[in-house]
Amino acid sequence: MDNRNDIWVVVESSSGAYRKVALELISRAAGLASRLMELRGTRFSVWAVITGTATVPGAEEMYRFGADGIMTACHPRLEEHRTDLHAAVLASLVEERGPEIVLFGATAWGSEVAPTVAARVKTGLAAHCVDLRINHRGLLVQLVPAFGGKVLGEILCPVRRPQMASVRPGVFRAEPLDREGSVETLVLQPVIPSGMDRIEVLEVQQRESSKVPLEEAGVVIAGGWGVGSRENWQLLEDLAGLLGGTVGCTRPALDEGWAGGEDTMIGVSGKTVRPKVYLGFGISGSTHHVVGMKDSGLVFSVNTNPEADIFSFSDLKVVADARAVASALIEGLKAAGYGAGRLASIGGGPGRDGSV
Amino acid sequence: MSAIRTVVCVKPVPSPEYAHQAGMDPVTKTLVRQGIPTVINPLDKNALEAALQIREKQGGEVLVLSMAPPAAVENLREALAMGADGAYLLSDRAFAGSDTLATSMVLASAVKKLGAVDLVLTGNESADGGTAQVSAQLGEWLGWPHLMHACGIEPGEDGHIAVDTARDNCRVKYRVKLPAVISVVRNINSPRFISISGVIAAGKKPLVRWTGGDLPLDGDFLGLEGSPTKAGDIHRPDPARRCELLEGSPEEVAAAMIEKIKSAGIQW
Ligand SMILES: Cc1cc2nc3c(=O)[nH]c(=O)nc-3n(C[C@H](O)[C@H](O)[C@H](O)COP(=O)(O)OP(=O)(O)OC[C@H]3O[C@@H](n4cnc5c(N)ncnc54)[C@H](O)[C@@H]3O)c2cc1C
Ligand SMILES: Nc1ncnc2c1ncn2[C@@H]1O[C@H](COP(=O)(O)O)[C@@H](O)[C@H]1O
DSSP, X not given: OOOTTEEXXXXXXXXXXXXXXXXXXXXXXXXXXXHHHHHHSSOOEEEEEEEESSOOTTGXXXXXXXXXXXXXXXXXXXXXXXXXXXXXXXXXHHHHHOOSEEEEEOSHHHHHHHHXXXXXXXXXXXXXXXXEEEOTTSOEEEEEEXXXXXXXXXXXXOSSSSEEEEEOTTSSOOOOOOOOSOOEEEEEOOXXXXXOOSEEEEEXXXXXXXXXXXXXXXXXXXXXXXXXXXXXHHHHHHHHHHHTOEEEEOHHHHHTTOSSOGGGBBSTTSBOOOOSEEXXXXXXXXXXXXXXXXXXXEEEEEXXXXXXXXXXXXXXXXXXXXXXXXXXXXXXXXHTXXXXXXXXXXXXXXXXXXXX | OOOEEXXXXXXXXXXXXXXXXXXXXXXXXXXXXXXXXXXXXXXXXXXXXXXXXXXXXXXXXXXXXXXXXXXXXXXXXXXXHHTOSEEEEEOOGGGXXXXXXXXXXXXXXXXXXXXXXXXXXXXXXXXXXXXXXXXXXXXXXXXXXXXXXXXXXXXXXXXXXXXXXXXXXEEEEEEEESSEEEEEOGGGOOOOOOOHHHHHHHTTSOXXXXXXXXXXXXXXXXXXXXXXXXXXXXXXXOOOOOOEEOOSOHHHHHHHXXXXXHHTTOOO
């Protein structure tokens, strides 16, 4: 069976629930499919492809976001943490059915499964795309930051199939369509290839995090290399406390050891945020960072360099020392009553991932 | 417990201190890297440190492997000075333009040529490419089990290792049968500093250069030609914002910012 006219979205699921990044990808896949139909005059279908121990209840809602079909490959051994088995099953499905395009959410799971599938079927994969389009030749155009973050570069996979891309949660929006009908479902019993017994799961520990996740914070205070020191970084933490926000960082700030950890980095290798308010201090505006914050609500940037690129992506520009502005802002917010017994209005930003 | 022969993949990346100097040639659309020194990809030093610790505990050998232009001998000397026993540089014009599938094919061919390798360690991702794909694909070319996001590696009994991984809010401990490919994250360890005696010792260690002709390559996946992905046009991200200037003393600026924050619906 050849399904050259299919676009697949690989869905990550665990204990009967699926990661919402799937809906974001399905929304975009639906857009790609209609563009391909215009160009080629044939029908393109979007399939959500789930691998796991059982079918996922509620998956039918994917129809509303643009999925025409849901293919579930069930096997008792397809437990979440055996990424090797998921990849093996997906690779055989791809070889059997030959989709034109396969998209993965670049979660930790997807980032491990996607390159494995690509290597198995010997095709190209563009990692951490910040946009996907179809060009006039009907090829998938995958945009990634290039040349040290100064520009976005296209990656194409002109010959080998499928064309494969991974996209971080939050890059696309899940937009329900106005459509009537129901989703086609297909449940498969895949065969696990032999010899896949060299990995064994010994122990799983789920950690609960108490902080508002960066992707869900209504206010993001972001700091870059220009913040200058660990002491100054504390001012950003204080601001976040007053505003009920969460602190994010750029890569240099992470490398300096000022920031909270890898999961607080914003950008192509980190999180995509869309808070109501984004306050950036000492950030130059590399594309690697900008792609992770450009859709925020109100964007303030504080930088000593009046020509900093970040200002092109900001609503309000402050040309000044990060420390001086952060300290004054803290005093001002306290005087205005911020932070006094708050927690009331820590709303979610418009684009939360809401994983699982 | 038996000795473990580990290969660590190290990639030279442009030194972050010179990031500002890296420019783009507007005509050829290629990255201008001339005169920008390279360093070992930071996570690859963590991988090397993990390998050295395994050798200290378990005995064995640590070899470093890099597919890079000839100038990367400097980076490999640094790895030798850190404590690796030998280094292999894979340099050939035919490798230029390799994407991750082509790169991992070349690395896999070198691991095969070395033979009797128990463990391959890599960084989880490289600081310049950042694709985080090479390690899994290397595992596939070799047909070995592979895991990413390792924050702990413990050699175990009868040809197995225990690997702790950290993904999102989840830690998973695996038992993996060697040979295997494992990629590490930053918090697995703190790479050691180089000592003077390390530098001196490095001068006497083998640093071997292999070209394509020395390796059992898969010609269908070689270099630019054999890479499934191709680079297309480049775009400047379009700034969509007005960027109004807030002027005055820090206090005045802060007062103006607070007004805007309030109007954006952020209350106290
Ligand atoms: C493959 C790859 C992936 C990457 N992924 C990411 C990612 O996900 N996220 C990310 O952020 N980066 C990422 N990077 C790094 C990225 O390219 C940039 O290097 C980084 O975003 C720059 O961070 P910065 O703005 O903090 O530092 P810099 O570029 O060094 O800028 C510092 C800024 O601070 C200003 N400044 C200095 N002093 C002061 C002061 N006293 N007060 C106010 N301002 C001051 C300066 O004018 C300057 O504009 C990636 C790079 C690569 C190659
Ligand atoms: N050219 C190369 N030579 C040696 N190792 C490499 C090379 N490219 C990637 N690697 C290894 O693969 C890891 C992941 O790289 P990447 O997939 O480029 O993000 C790196 O941390 C290195 O350990």
